[in-house]
Structure formats: structure tokens, C-alpha cells
Amino acid sequence: TLANFGLYGLGTMGTALAHNIAENGVDLHVASYRKADMDSFVADAPTFDGAVTGHDNLADMMRDMLTPRAIIFLIPAGQAVDDAIAEARPHMQPGDVLIDAGNSNFQDTRRRAADLEASGLAYMGMGVSGGEFGARTGPSMMVGGTASVWDAMRPMLEAISAKFEGAPCVDHVGPDGAGHFVKTVHNGIEYADMQLLAESYGLMRHGLAMTPAEIGTQFAAWNDGAMRSYLVEISAEVLQTADPQTNKPLVDVIVDTAGQKGTGRWTAIEAQKLGVAANTVEAAVGARVWSAGRETRAIGEEIFAPVRGPVELTSTQLEQAALASRIIGHSQGFDLLATASEEFEWDLDLARCAEIWRAGCIIRSELLSDIAAAFRNHPPAGLLAFAPEMVTTLQDTVPALRAVVGAAIAAGHPVPVMTAALAWFDGMTQARGTADLIQGQRDFFGRHGFARLDGGSGHHGPWAD
Numbered sequence: 001t002l003a004n005f006g007l008y009g010l011g012t013m014g015t016a017l018a019h020n021i022a023e024n025g026v027d028l029h030v031a032s033y034r035k036a037d038m039d040s041f042v043a044d045a046p047t048f049d050g051a052v053t054g055h056d057n058l059a060d061m062m063r064d065m066l067t068p069r070a071i072i073f074l075i076p077a078g079q080a081v082d083d084a085i086a087e088a089r090p091h092m093q094p095g096d097v098l099i100d101a102g103n104s105n106f107q108d109t110r111r112r113a114a115d116l117e118a119s120g121l122a123y124m125g126m127g128v129s130g131g132e133f134g135a136r137t138g139p140s141m142m143v144g145g146t147a148s149v150w151d152a153m154r155p156m157l158e159a160i161s162a163k164f165e166g167a168p169c170v171d172h173v174g175p176d177g178a179g180h181f182v183k184t185v186h187n188g189i190e191y192a193d194m195q196l197l198a199e200s201y202g203l204m205r206h207g208l209a210m211t212p213a214e215i216g217t218q219f220a221a222w223n224d225g226a227m228r229s230y231l232v233e234i235s236a237e238v239l240q241t242a243d244p245q246t247n248k249p250l251v252d253v254i255v256d257t258a259g260q261k262g263t264g265r266w267t268a269i270e271a272q273k274l275g276v277a278a279n280t281v282e283a284a285v286g287a288r289v290w291s292a293g294r295e296t297r298a299i300g301e302e303i304f305a306p307v308r309g310p311v312e313l314t315s316t317q318l319e320q321a322a323l324a325s326r327i328i329g330h331s332q333g334f335d336l337l338a339t340a341s342e343e344f345e346w347d348l349d350l351a352r353c354a355e356i357w358r359a360g361c362i363i364r365s366e367l368l369s370d371i372a373a374a375f376r377n378h379p380p381a382g383l384l385a386f387a388p389e390m391v392t393t394l395q396d397t398v399p400a401l402r403a404v405v406g407a408a409i410a411a412g413h414p415v416p417v418m419t420a421a422l423a424w425f426d427g428m429t430q431a432r433g434t435a436d437l438i439q440g441q442r443d444f445f446g447r448h449g450f451a452r453l454d455g456g457s458g459h460h461g462p463w464a465d
């Protein structure tokens with residue numbers, strides 16, 4: 001049965017998605033928890049093929065809709081979602097589905113899905129990427145829920161989604177929290193990618209004395225090569241933009257403190273919990289954290305008065321370093337997806353995840369087609385970085401990454417994500433590392449025992465008591 005659609009929450013994303021749905025000829029009921037949003041939505045609503053009917057609140061909207069109903073929430077993650085579920089629940093009937101299209105924590109989605117499904121009700125956690133423009137013109141969507149809910153929602157979601165060479169950038173990735181988890185990891189990769197571009201910008205600006213506009217031109221040139229991606233494209237545009245008030249480069253009037261709503265941090269946290277090395281994401285989250293300590297940084301600069309020297313690097317070296325870091329960041333993100341898939345029994349198709357990110361989402365890039373191909377061919381040890389599709393590129397670009405990180409460190413420019421990417425690469429290509437000493441230390445002070453290369457575990461060193 002085709003569902004009747006309702007959308008709850010008419011902020012920036014809700015409005016954009018509502019317009020997209022209605023433009024695709026779907027009749028839509030809308031309501032908002034903020035009355036002002038509803039009023040401006042009705043006032044601004046253009047005429048679409050699909051009729052848009054406004055309601056005062058969620059309960060009224062549900063009462064006025066025919067069944068079965070699919071209600072899409074576009075509301076802030078957290079308590080607001082629990083409140084909306086509590087409000088909708090008394091009005092729900094079997095066959096109805098609630099869809100959370102916000103950036104919810106996947107653990108919350110698992111809990112909510114289990115709770116509703118236990119009462120025979122349906123719940124879907126859907127990751128939506130692409131910002132306001134994506135929501136309006138075609139986002140990338142990662143669906144978590146049961147197969148029957150996906151079947152019911154599929155035609156509408158495919159219609160409103162971004163298309164990559166005609167293929168809809170939406171799929172059912174797994175049950176319960178799988179969709180929100182895949183979206184969270186998308187954002188973790190996004191954080192690392194944004195930060196490595198900021199590091200490239202920093203080196204060009206402070207190490208090569210380039211102007212923002214010149215750096216923008218450089219990024220625009222990268223966008224014609226292997227680094228081609230939405231984030232490189234918009235970085236070029238941001239850097240080439242002048243502030244209308246002062247006519248200075250816009251970046252020079254923006255406070256250098258990055259906000260974060262949680263998804264990047266959750267990626268790092270889940271990686272730690274699941275024992276996955278995602279140090280590029282950790283470094284990116286860490287860099288946002290210290291960006292927030294503006295006053296502290298100013299004090300540090302005053303105390304140490306560091307001299308940041310020039311660097312001698314070519315644009316090709318910088319581009320290659322960024323590409324190597326991007327591949328490693330993605331490799332870590334996909335490793336986390338694979339590990340979570342095992343842990344939560346989601347059966348994620350990593351190639352499909354890469355495919356639905358090829359258009360509409362924030363990390364869409366040239367690289368994702370190769371990533372999809374790499375996963376179809378089962379990379380060694382399941383690691384993207386070890387896939388033949390990536391190995392040649394890494395062999396070509398890691399020397400530049402090494403040169404860039406080396407030069408940056410020597411001259412005093414922080415490049416945390418690139419440094420993390422290189423450390424991971426060097427660590428993961430060393431068959432025998434240095435944790436033999438860690439095990440020796442652990443056994444020395446805590447009799448934790450160690451495994452021996454010639455066999456057996458639980459051995460102890462000949463330490464004095």
C-alpha cells in the first residue's frame with residue numbers, strides 16, 4: 001500500500017525536504033513544533049504538483065491523514081525525537097511508520113525502533129546528507145529499518161533522492177540504527193576531509209604566503225583532478241569570496257572556531273568502543289575542540305611566541321598529500337562500518353554505501369566510484385587502503401604526504417589529520433611493531449602475561465618479585 005505522507009518539523013531541512021517531496025507530485029501533510037515555522041512555510045509555499053496541507057500540531061496532522069501514514073520527523077536529535085514519538089504514539093495504527101530523518105545517535109534509534117517494533121509499530125532511522133540544498137534538490141539517504149518499511153517508502157525516497165548517472169542515491173542499508181550509523185560515519189569522514197583541506201589551506205597561507213584567493217584558485221585546480229569533490233569545490237569558492245562589508249577575504253572576518261553537533265565525535269567514540277583505528281577522525285574532532293579554545297591559544301602564542309617558518313612544497317605535493325590522507329580517512333571510516341556491521345549484525349554492503357554517497361551528500365567525490373569498485377572486489381584484510389584500486393595511488397602519493405607532514409612539522413604548522421593519516425599508514429605497513437615492549441611493561445608492573453612468538457600465551461618475564 002502506498003503510504004500517506006506527513007512531515008513534522010519545518011526548520012531549514014524540513015522545509016527544503018517538504019518542497020522536494022511536494023515537487024515530486026506527492027501530497028504532503030505538514031506540521032511544526034514551532035508555530036512561526038508553520039506560518040512562514042504556508043506564506044512562502046510555492047505551488048507544486050503535490051498538494052501541501054498544513055496542520056497546527058502533530059496530533060492534528062495524524063488525525064486528519066488517511067492510513068497507513070508515514071510521518072517524517074525533521075527535528076533536533078535527542079529529547080525532541082523522544083517527545084515527538086510520545087506524542088505520535090497514541091495516534092498510531094499498525095501499518096503506520098515514523099521516520100526520523102535527523103542526525104540521531106544510532107543507539108537512540110536502536111532503542112526507539114526496538115520499543116515501537118515490540119508494539120507492532122514501525123520505525124525507520126534515516127540518515128540524510130546534503131544540507132539544505134541537498135534536501136531541496138536531492139539528498140543522499142541512508143535508510144535503517146525493516147524490509148517492509150523500506151518497500152513502502154522506496155518509491156517516494158527514490159523520487160526525491162539525488163541521482164548519480166541516473167541511479168538513486170538512497171538505499172536500505174540495514175535494520176534499526178544502521179542508517180543513522182552509516183550517516184554518522186559519513187560525517188566522521190566529512191570531518192577528516194574538511195580538516196585536511198583546512199590544513200592544506202594553512203600550509204599554503206602561512207607556509208607559502210599565498211592569499212586566500214590564490215589558495216582558492218589552487219583548490220579549484222585540484223577540483224579538476226583526483227581530488228575532485230564537493231568539499232574541494234566549496235572550499236575554493238569560500239576562499240575566493242570577499243566580505244561585502246569590508247571587501248577583505250571572507251575567511252579573514254570569520255572567527256576561527258569550528259562548531260560541532262556531535263556526529264564526528266560519535267564516530268570517534270564508536271571507533272574507540274569497537275576497537276577500530278580511526279585516528280584521522282579523532283584528529284579532526286580534536287582540532288575542532290582546540291579551535292574552540294580561542295583565548296587559550298592566544299595566551300599560548302603570547303607565552304611561546306613561536307616562529308612559523310616558510311615551507312618548500314609544490315602544489316602537486318600538497319594535492320597528493322591531501323589525496324593520500326583522504327584515502328586513509330575513508331579507509332578508516334569504512335573499516336568502522338565493517339566492524340559495526342559485524343557487531344550489530346547489520347550485513348552492511350560497503351560498496352552500496354560508497355555508491356549512495358556518489359551524489360547528493362557532503363563527501364561526494366571522484367574517489368567514491370573507485371571505493372565502490374574496491375569493495376566489490378573484496379580488499380585484502382577488508383581494508384580499503386589495501387585494495388589494488390588504492391594501492392597504486394597510495395604508493396604514488398604517500399611520499400608527498402611524508403614530505404608535507406615533515407615540512408609542516410619542521411616549520412611549526414599543525415597538520416593533525418595528515419600526521420594521523422601518515423602515522424596510521426606507517427603503523428599498518430609494519431608487520432612487527434613495538435607493542436612487544438608494551439606487553440613487557442604490562443607484564444612487569446601487573447603480571448598481565450604475554451604471548452610468545454614461539455608459542456603460547458600467559459607467559460611472564462623473569463622479573464624479580
Ligand code: 6PG
Binds near residue numbers: 261
Ligand atoms: C550533511 C552534513 C550535515 C551537517 C551536520 C554536521 O551530511 O549534510 O553532515 O548533516 O552539516 O550537522 O555538522 P557539524 O559540523 O555541525 O557537526
